[in-house]
Amino acid sequence: MPPPYATRDESPTDGCPFVSVIIAVYNNAKGLRKCLTSLERQTFPRRSFEIIVIDNGSTEDLASVVAELPHVRFEQELTPGSYAARNRGITLATGTHFAFIDSDIIADRNWLERGLFALGDDPTIGLVGGRVDFLFADPQNPSAVELYDSITSFNQRHYIEHIGFSGAGNLFTRRDVLDAVGPFNPLLKSGGDLEWGQRVARAGFRLVYANDALVFHPARKSLEEFVAKARRVAGGHYAVRGRSQEGLLRFAGRCLRECLPPLRKLAGVAIDPRVPGTANRFKVGGITYLLNLVRVFETVRLRFGAESRR
Numbered sequence: 001m002p003p004p005y006a007t008r009d010e011s012p013t014d015g016c017p018f019v020s021v022i023i024a025v026y027n028n029a030k031g032l033r034k035c036l037t038s039l040e041r042q043t044f045p046r047r048s049f050e051i052i053v054i055d056n057g058s059t060e061d062l063a064s065v066v067a068e069l070p071h072v073r074f075e076q077e078l079t080p081g082s083y084a085a086r087n088r089g090i091t092l093a094t095g096t097h098f099a100f101i102d103s104d105i106i107a108d109r110n111w112l113e114r115g116l117f118a119l120g121d122d123p124t125i126g127l128v129g130g131r132v133d134f135l136f137a138d139p140q141n142p143s144a145v146e147l148y149d150s151i152t153s154f155n156q157r158h159y160i161e162h163i164g165f166s167g168a169g170n171l172f173t174r175r176d177v178l179d180a181v182g183p184f185n186p187l188l189k190s191g192g193d194l195e196w197g198q199r200v201a202r203a204g205f206r207l208v209y210a211n212d213a214l215v216f217h218p219a220r221k222s223l224e225e226f227v228a229k230a231r232r233v234a235g236g237h238y239a240v241r242g243r244s245q246e247g248l249l250r251f252a253g254r255c256l257r258e259c260l261p262p263l264r265k266l267a268g269v270a271i272d273p274r275v276p277g278t279a280n281r282f283k284v285g286g287i288t289y290l291l292n293l294v295r296v297f298e299t300v301r302l303r304f305g306a307e308s309r310r
Contacts, residue, residue, distance in 0.1 A: 020095030083192035126205025129166025130213025144283035165197025190236025235308030
């Protein structure tokens with residue numbers, strides 16, 4: 001059954017909510033331009049959604065990118081962290097419905113239409129998370145780093161059905177849900193979508209996965225990007241759990257145990273059909289173990305008083 005929304009030339013009031021699309025961005029002018037272009041090509045009526053871009057203290061010139069589309073609103077939030085930036089977008093938004101997308105993501109033409117159809121008017125649904133597919137530089141020969149990204153990142157169905165959240169790179173919700181549970185935690189630099197989604201679930205709302213609310217994410221190409229992400233994620237998890245009160249010896253023992261090879265993850269890589277060939281499986285397994293160590297050492301750094309990274 002197709003969504004009951006107006007076409008681009010019809011009245012925007014024909015069963016169509018007004019939607020605020022919020023993009024938090026830090027640098028990445030090239031990705032932002034592609035993201036905005038994909039939003040301009042949506043099948044959802046253009047007069048029925050606004051686009052709000054929040055620059056989180058970039059050093060790149062993003063204002064000139066947004067200026068290419070004069071109806072897109074551009075504001076700044078200098079508190080470091082994408083969740084603080086998204087909250088700034090929420091305060092500026094005029095929509096009854098919200099769609100969050102990351103600046104490095106390209107939306108399918110039906111993205112808004114299908115995500116909002118899944119959200120619908122059901123007051124028991126608190127959020128909808130859509131599907132994320134990966135784009136490889138060479139689809140016929142993806143690198144080990146790209147393969148690692150594609151099998152470990154943005155598994156939205158798993159997040160929603162087993163953990164209780166949706167990644168904020170493809171997330172739909174309503175104003176009444178935000179009013180009920182509050183905005184994202186602005187103190188978090190990672191894991192804020194996990195913390196917010198679980199608040200939504202605890203408030204009694206249902207979380208829904210929409211396979212046809214599709215976006216595309218370029219697979220990360222460098223190991224350095226993953227090291228930075230692993231450190232950021234470790235910081236987010238540490239902040240969500242709160243600074244550990246466990247004794248130093250117990251903490252050290254736990255860290256040593258976590259330095260052991262993650263056999264379950266490595267076994268999963270070995271049998272994953274998305275990783276072709278023995279050589280790629282060894283490489284992806286090596287990346288898995290390396291990043292496990294990075295997360296452990298970042299946790300140690302934070303335990304001894306360091307600040308989390310963005």
